[in-house]
Amino acid sequence: MLELDRTIAAAIIDHARRDHPDEACGVVAGPAGSDRAVRHVPMLNAALSPTFYEFDSTELLALYKEMDARDEEPVVIYHSHTATEAYPSRTDIALAQEPGAHYLLVSTADGAHEGDGALPLRSYRIVDGQVSEEEVRLVGGGVSGDTE
Amino acid sequence: MAVEVKVPTILRTYTGGDKAVSGAGGTLAEVFDDLDARHPGLKGRVVEEGDLRRFVNVYVNDEDVRFTGGLDTALTDGDTVVILPAVAGG
Numbered sequence: 085m086l087e088l089d090r091t092i093a094a095a096i097i098d099h100a101r102r103d104h105p106d107e108a109c110g111v112v113a114g115p116a117g118s119d120r121a122v123r124h125v126p127m128l129n130a131a132l133s134p135t136f137y138e139f140d141s142t143e144l145l146a147l148y149k150e151m152d153a154r155d156e157e158p159v160v161i162y163h164s165h166t167a168t169e170a171y172p173s174r175t176d177i178a179l180a181q182e183p184g185a186h187y188l189l190v191s192t193a194d195g196a197h198e199g200d201g202a203l204p205l206r207s208y209r210i211v212d213g214q215v216s217e218e219e220v221r222l223v224g225g226g227v228s229g230d231t232e
Numbered sequence: 233m234a235v236e237v238k239v240p241t242i243l244r245t246y247t248g249g250d251k252a253v254s255g256a257g258g259t260l261a262e263v264f265d266d267l268d269a270r271h272p273g274l275k276g277r278v279v280e281e282g283d284l285r286r287f288v289n290v291y292v293n294d295e296d297v298r299f300t301g302g303l304d305t306a307l308t309d310g311d312t313v314v315i316l317p318a319v320a321g322g
Contacts, residue, residue, distance in 0.1 A: 127319075135322055138319070139319040142296065144318070144319060145289070145296075145314065148316055157241075163321060173321065176321035176322055179318065179320045179322075180321070181240075182241065182242065182317070
């Protein structure tokens with residue numbers, strides 16, 4: 085199960101809406117070993133593509149150095165699908181290289197990016213090519229960002 | 233040349249869990265050959281058919297080696313090599 089603060093969930097959804105029709109991506113970092121996702125870091129999709137995302141390599145290094153200095157790890161790695169459901173694509177599965185992370189997907193497909201309502205937000209573990217979906221439990225936060 | 237090589241979580245199975253290992257060589261290619269002798273399999277996760285794998289990033293002193301000559305990048309004593317898997321998908 086992934087526990088995610090409502091405010092962070094809302095910020096991720098906002099990011100996905102803003103970058104639509106390109107895919108948006110980022111991480112939520114947290115203290116190493118804690119499994120607590122506390123620090124939202126939106127990343128640049130260097131691919132600027134509606135069907136692909138890749139963290140910019142310079143930003144990626146800066147992010148990992150920063151997390152290292154703060155004794156953090158990427159608890160959540162998120163990206164949006166802008167034309168398909170919030171389920172890992174074959175590419176997502178093939179390229180997943182953080183076995184400890186929750187892979188969070190948000191979908192802006194089918195006109196969902198318009199308006200400001202809820203968007204599908206689903207979480208997965210991806211280890212050695214095996215995908216397992218897990219519950220997303222939204223916690224804390226205020227009324228803004230309620231995606232339920 | 234002795235350099236420090238920082239290893240990402242997913243490759244620490246090859247280093248007995250160590251986050252950083254030391255390597256020797258005058259170029260990045262030589263360092264990966266050297267590492268492979270002590271950590272068999274590690275090189276194959278970074279290098280494929282004589283080139284860096286597309287979805288693995290390698291940095292020398294914070295510079296992405298794709299812009300500094302790839303595996304031919306020259307190293308000097310005390311350099312820091314960082315391996316980071318790309319965070320990417322479709």
